[in-house]
Structure formats: C-alpha cells, structure tokens
Amino acid sequence: MPGFFSWISGLFSRNAPTPQPASETRLFNPSHSSPDGEQSQQAELVAQLEDHLFCWLLDVQPASLRKNPEKAEQHLAELERRLVENTMEELPRRPGSLPQLMRALANESTERKELSRIILSDPSLTDQLLKVANSPYFRLGDHLIESVDQAVFVLGVDGIRKVVAAALMRPMMAARNSREALFAQRSWRWGLTCAWASELVAQIHRQDSSGHFIVGLLPALAYMTIRREMDRICRADNRGHEPEPALLRIALARYQWATCQLLANVWGLPPKYHAWLMAAERPTPRKSHRALTKGLLIGTREMLRHARQRNLATEDLARIVYLEPEQLERVRGTLNRALEDGGPAKA
Structure with missing residues (x-):
C-alpha cells in the first residue's frame, strides 16, 4: 500500500x-x-x-x-x-470475516439466509452480535433477540450492518488489564x-x-x-x-x-x-x-x-x-x- x-x-x-x-x-x-x-x-x-x-x-x-x-x-x-x-x-488486525460481510451487506440482492450463514461461520462474531443486538442502542421493543437469523430479520440490512460493525470492534476495545x-x-x-x-x-x-x-x-x-x-x-x-x-x-x-x-x-x-x-x-x-x-x-x-x-x-x-x-x-x-x-x- x-x-x-x-x-x-x-x-x-x-x-x-x-x-x-x-x-x-x-x-x-x-x-x-x-x-x-x-x-x-x-x-x-x-x-x-x-x-x-x-x-x-x-x-x-x-x-x-x-x-x-x-x-x-x-x-x-x-x-x-x-x-x-x-x-x-x-x-488492530482486520477481522477475518469483514471483507465477506462488507460485500454481502453492500449487495442489495443478498438474501437473509446467506447473511446469517456468513455471520454464523464466525462463532466469536455470533456471540458478540447477539450481545450488541440486545443492547439498548439496537434492540427494538421488549423482545429478546435469540438468534442471528432473528436479528437479521428484525433489524434489517441497515440495522444489522451497524450491529456487525459494533460487534466486530467491541472486542478490540475490551480492556486487557486493570490499567x-x-x-x-x-x-x-x-x-x-x-x-x-x-x-x-x-x-x-x-x-x-x-x-x-x-x-x-x-x-x-x-x-x-x-x-x-x-x-x-x-x-x-x-x-x-x-x-x-x-x-x-x-x-x-x-x-x-x-x-x-x-x-x-x-x-x-x-x-x-x-x-x-x-x-x-x-x-x-x-x-x-x-x-x-x-x-x-x-x-x-x-x-x-x-x-x-x-x-x-x-x-x-x-x-x-x-x-x-x-x-x-x-x-x-x-x-x-x-x-x-x-x-x-x-x-
């Protein structure tokens, strides 16, 4: 570069x-x-x-x-x-699933099932995504989001794009020590x-x-x-x-x-x-x-x-x-x- x-x-x-x-x-x-x-x-x-x-x-x-x-x-x-x-x-190194996710989210024809598959292929991202999706900034209504497919359906493409971004970055911001x-x-x-x-x-x-x-x-x-x-x-x-x-x-x-x-x-x-x-x-x-x-x-x-x-x-x-x-x-x-x-x- x-x-x-x-x-x-x-x-x-x-x-x-x-x-x-x-x-x-x-x-x-x-x-x-x-x-x-x-x-x-x-x-x-x-x-x-x-x-x-x-x-x-x-x-x-x-x-x-x-x-x-x-x-x-x-x-x-x-x-x-x-x-x-x-x-x-x-x-921070680029998250491994980021390029594929960015392409999928940028493509209006990407189906919900395919988007869910990409997210589920990364277990750590899946866990972070559900935590973020159920936080006050992203959660819609009082119902708990329990699956990636449900998150994609409820939040929509724009919503899931934001949740994915936050979920990818959140571990990089986690404290490593008390200092x-x-x-x-x-x-x-x-x-x-x-x-x-x-x-x-x-x-x-x-x-x-x-x-x-x-x-x-x-x-x-x-x-x-x-x-x-x-x-x-x-x-x-x-x-x-x-x-x-x-x-x-x-x-x-x-x-x-x-x-x-x-x-x-x-x-x-x-x-x-x-x-x-x-x-x-x-x-x-x-x-x-x-x-x-x-x-x-x-x-x-x-x-x-x-x-x-x-x-x-x-x-x-x-x-x-x-x-x-x-x-x-x-x-x-x-x-x-x-x-x-x-x-x-x-x-």
Missing part, C-alpha cells in the same frame, strides 16, 4: 501543516466560514468540549493535562515514525454514542446513515490504539512506567485522524469513508453538512452530560453544529433515551 503510506508520510512532511500542540483542538475542526469573531468563539467552545472529553477519558483534572511530560517529543516522534512506517504493534480498564470502558461508551449521533445526523442530511455509524466508531478505536502504542513506547524507554496523562492527551489529539485513516485503509473500508474522515479533519468552508463532525460534537456533549461531567450549554452546542433547533433536539432526545436505558454501557 505504498500510495496510502506516502499520503500518511505527507501529513508529517515539511510541506504539511505542523502537528498542532495540545492546547489546540484536533478532534473538532469547525470550518472557517464564519465571521472572525464568531469563528473565534466557536473555536473556543469546541476546544473546551475537547478538554472536558480528555479529562473524562483519562480520569484526571485539567491541571494534569497542562504539564510538560518528560521526553515528550522523543516519545511522540517514535509514535509518528511507527504510524508513518506502518509498524504500530497495537494496530486501561476505565479508559477502555469510557472510550467505548463515547465511541458508540458518537457513532449513533453521526448516523442520526446523516439521516437528517439524507446521507449514508449506516456508513456514518461505522466511521463514527473509528475515533474511539483510534484512541485505544494510540494509548496502547504509547504504553509500549514509554514502558520500553522508562523502565516500565506508564505514559503520563499529558503525553497521552497530546498523542491522542495529534495523531487521531491519521490513525483513523490507517485503520480504514488496513481494513479495506470504502473510499467514501476516507473522504468523510478527511472532511472532519480538514473541513472545507461553507460545508455545513458534515455529519461526522456534528455527530462527534453532539455525541461527546451528551455523553459527558450523562456522565455528569463538565460539558457545554445547550445553546452553545447549537452554535457549533448548524442544525435546526428541532433537528438538534430530535438527535439529543434519541441519544438521551438510549443513555438513560443503559446505552453503550451495556453494549
């Missing part, structure tokens, strides 16, 4: 924008189409939201994220090298909430909603990947010491989108998924319909609100997502009902 990795390398070349420091927002990148004063206020709001997110994910106070970590640039340079050269040890348990749990809940929000916004804009759901999961998986890779780097260099929260915050903010693109490429996801990721990372002025960015903003705010963490006022959220008031309230209402029912915590 030399072409793709040349592109990744170009992100960090001297002709590319210098990676932004931790004080600048990187997850939420509003387009520069508003008047300067309003643009500055929007940038401040999204930076605040990102700060609140990292404090929650890393379980620290804001002051901890403002420290200067020892050997920070050395460790970040090593992470960048691994990313550019595709030598990251913690990059990463809280981060893994919170990242998964946040990722699933953002994916759901991205899908809902895509429906409003009449875009590919299930595709946006899949892409909406990638930032959380990228966070888990970066955290594990930085843990490897720091433990090898610091005699077993974990990376400091401030270092993790910089690494996550600086390299999240490149890691998302790498995941999408390694897994062979469709080109339009790469385009959505690029649009979120480098928004174009006057493009106010970016479902992924809006989904990340709304999902993050509602997840933090539900977790009783610092977030944004509703009126401030409305200023940065460019949705009609009734549209925003519809998305928020759907998310909050799922969160109150247990939402991603049970998925």
Whole structure:
C-alpha cells in the first residue's frame, strides 16, 4: 500500500501543516466560514468540549493535562515514525470475516439466509452480535433477540450492518488489564454514542446513515490504539512506567485522524469513508453538512452530560453544529433515551 503510506508520510512532511500542540483542538475542526469573531468563539467552545472529553477519558483534572511530560517529543516522534512506517504493534488486525460481510451487506440482492450463514461461520462474531443486538442502542421493543437469523430479520440490512460493525470492534476495545480498564470502558461508551449521533445526523442530511455509524466508531478505536502504542513506547524507554496523562492527551489529539485513516485503509473500508474522515479533519468552508463532525460534537456533549461531567450549554452546542433547533433536539432526545436505558454501557 505504498500510495496510502506516502499520503500518511505527507501529513508529517515539511510541506504539511505542523502537528498542532495540545492546547489546540484536533478532534473538532469547525470550518472557517464564519465571521472572525464568531469563528473565534466557536473555536473556543469546541476546544473546551475537547478538554472536558480528555479529562473524562483519562480520569484526571485539567491541571494534569497542562504539564510538560518528560521526553515528550522523543516519545511522540517514535509514535509518528511507527504510524508513518506502518509498524504500530497495537494496530488492530482486520477481522477475518469483514471483507465477506462488507460485500454481502453492500449487495442489495443478498438474501437473509446467506447473511446469517456468513455471520454464523464466525462463532466469536455470533456471540458478540447477539450481545450488541440486545443492547439498548439496537434492540427494538421488549423482545429478546435469540438468534442471528432473528436479528437479521428484525433489524434489517441497515440495522444489522451497524450491529456487525459494533460487534466486530467491541472486542478490540475490551480492556486487557486493570490499567486501561476505565479508559477502555469510557472510550467505548463515547465511541458508540458518537457513532449513533453521526448516523442520526446523516439521516437528517439524507446521507449514508449506516456508513456514518461505522466511521463514527473509528475515533474511539483510534484512541485505544494510540494509548496502547504509547504504553509500549514509554514502558520500553522508562523502565516500565506508564505514559503520563499529558503525553497521552497530546498523542491522542495529534495523531487521531491519521490513525483513523490507517485503520480504514488496513481494513479495506470504502473510499467514501476516507473522504468523510478527511472532511472532519480538514473541513472545507461553507460545508455545513458534515455529519461526522456534528455527530462527534453532539455525541461527546451528551455523553459527558450523562456522565455528569463538565460539558457545554445547550445553546452553545447549537452554535457549533448548524442544525435546526428541532433537528438538534430530535438527535439529543434519541441519544438521551438510549443513555438513560443503559446505552453503550451495556453494549
């Protein structure tokens, strides 16, 4: 894949924008189409939201994220090298059943029986799929889904595509040890909430909603990947010491989108998924319909609100997502009902 990795390398070349420091927002990148004063206020709001997110994910106070970590640039340079050269040890491998499933789900003529057969050929996927299908975010009504065939019938192709995506990614987000348990749990809940929000916004804009759901999961998986890779780097260099929260915050903010693109490429996801990721990372002025960015903003705010963490006022959220008031309230209402029912915590 030399072409793709040349592109990744170009992100960090001297002709590319210098990676932004931790004080600048990187997850939420509003387009520069508003008047300067309003643009500055929007940038401040999204930076605040990102700060609140990292404090929650890393379980620290804001002051901890403002420290200067020892050997920070050395460790970040090593992470960048691994990313550019595709030598990251913690990059999740493509699930074996993914290509066949993607083809089957993309083909409108695929019969329910064939789709069930593909899923059942992977026992671990079957188990995960039933767990996810019965979670509050996906379950329709009060009846328990007891079989793959029933899940395919009840949820439909679009619904099962989302459940399959969540079921494939869920094991990759499971904590391996007590050190990463809280981060893994919170990242998964946040990722699933953002994916759901991205899908809902895509429906409003009449875009590919299930595709946006899949892409909406990638930032959380990228966070888990970066955290594990930085843990490897720091433990090898610091005699077993974990990376400091401030270092993790910089690494996550600086390299999240490149890691998302790498995941999408390694897994062979469709080109339009790469385009959505690029649009979120480098928004174009006057493009106010970016479902992924809006989904990340709304999902993050509602997840933090539900977790009783610092977030944004509703009126401030409305200023940065460019949705009609009734549209925003519809998305928020759907998310909050799922969160109150247990939402991603049970998925």
